[in-house]
Amino acid sequence: MGVDKISGETRNITAKISAHYVDNARELPWRIMPHQSADGILPDPYYVWLSEVMLQQTTVAAVVAYFVKFIRHWPTIADLAAADEADVLAAWAGLGYYARARNLHKCARYIVSELDGAFPATEADLLKLPGVGAYTAAAIAAIAFGARAIVVDANIERLVARLFAIDTPLPGGKKDIRIAMDALTPDAEGKANKVGDFAQACMDIGAGICTAKSPKCSLCPVQIHCVAHARGNPELHPVKPPKKAKPIRKGRFFWIEQDGKLLLVTRPPTGMLGSMRALPDDDWAAGKDGHGQPPLTGGWQLRENLVQHSFTHFSLEVDVAVYHSDKNINKTWDNHGAGLGSRKPIWWPIDTIEDAGLPTLYLKAVNRILGQGKRKD
Structure with a gap:
């Protein structure tokens, strides 16, 4: 059904979702719990912003640690702004979508240098921040400042698509979903x-009850209002277009070891995995x-x-080519060789390679080589 069929039950739905949150809110390190919110306590905007950036296309379970x-290393936005980008990227390693980390650092520096370290409180002004899009701006405005904003994440x-059985396939259906959430x-x-x-209550229900597969409809506080449940096919919503087959690319990494150290480089600042240490x-x-x-x-x-x-x-x-030589590599290294360009080599102790902050892709390769035994034929 379209948004024109949304019933007059919205206030009842909102009340039930909100009441459910009071007793069932997840305890998260960036969250103010409902009893605190009821007393007018708001969370630290820095915490909300950091968590929302981390949560983009990533699960709560993966983000908490x-x-x-991050908070232990950089307890305030001023601390994060003062950090080296390489350290921020290394701390982010394994979380994926590394442009988020670069934008995070850029945004922190902007807020400290241009806004005296204070987050803007309105959705419109939040949208002006580097790396902050429509969803993140709405989430920060609502959660950190209590402003009325329409927050719509994947959960x-x-x-909402199931509650009102919105049949328009994504991405076209996003407009109807937003109208319904409004x-x-x-x-x-x-x-x-x-x-x-309310936004966080909906997130929690989507994450723990109204899941993509096998939703736990019997636990849902608004099951009686859900059109998709009444139809018996909640998993059909939201309606998604057919998946396209992913192309397969081939790449080769180069393992160069000397004196217990592994040669790493810093990837170019632009493009995939920009500015990250890598093979x-x-x-x-x-x-x-x-x-x-x-x-x-x-x-x-x-x-x-x-x-x-x-x-x-x-x-x-990925193939991995392992180099064998007794020669001093530093004396023979070609700074303009394939895969290096003008980047300087970084010799990293293999026994502390976990501290190098390698992206997951490269860490997988390192662990495979170490697991196989580097010098075995």
Whole structure:
């Protein structure tokens, strides 16, 4: 059904979702709990912003440990702004979508240098921040400042699409879902943060009850109002277009070891995994295979198809070429070799490689080589 069929039950739905949140809110390190919100306590905008950036396309379960680590290293936005980008990227390693980390650092520096370290309180002004899009701006405005904003993440999208059986396929259906969420969102009135709590209540229901597969409809506080449940097919919503097959790209990493240290490079600042430490590679990219040429001449042993890794729009199959030589590599290194360009080599102790902050893709390759035994034929 379309949004024109949304019933007059929205106030009842909103009240039930809000009441459910009071007793069932997840305890999260960035969250103010409902009893605190009722007393007019608002969360630290820095915490809300950091968590929302981390949660983009990532689960709460994966984010909690990263959030705690970031807050331990950089307890305030001023601390984060003063950090080296390389340290921020290393702390982010494994969380994926690394442009988020670069934008996070850029935004922190902007807020400290241009806004005296204070987050803007309105959705419109939040949208002006580097790396802050429509969803993040709405979430910060609602949760951190109690402003009325229409918050729609993937969990809310699924819940609302099912409640009103919105049949328009995504992404076209997003407009109808937003209109429906607008109808459900309470006004910002009184000292309690009704808007922020309602948004988080919907997130919690979407994450724990109205799940993508096998939703727990019997536990849902608004089951009686759900049109998709009444039809018997909640999993059909939201309606998604057919998935396109991902292209498969091929790349090659180069393992160069000397005196217990592994040669790493810093990837170019733009493009995929920008500014991250990594193994030298053959310039693979989303739109092309790598060229396969090693960065220096010598004895190489190829470990074929050692790692398979899925990105959003393509998959990558990785070979790893392992270098064998007793020569001093620093004396023979070609700074303009394939896979290195003008980047300087970084010699990292293999026994502390976990501290290098390698992206998951490269860490997979390192662990495979170490697991196989680097020097075995």
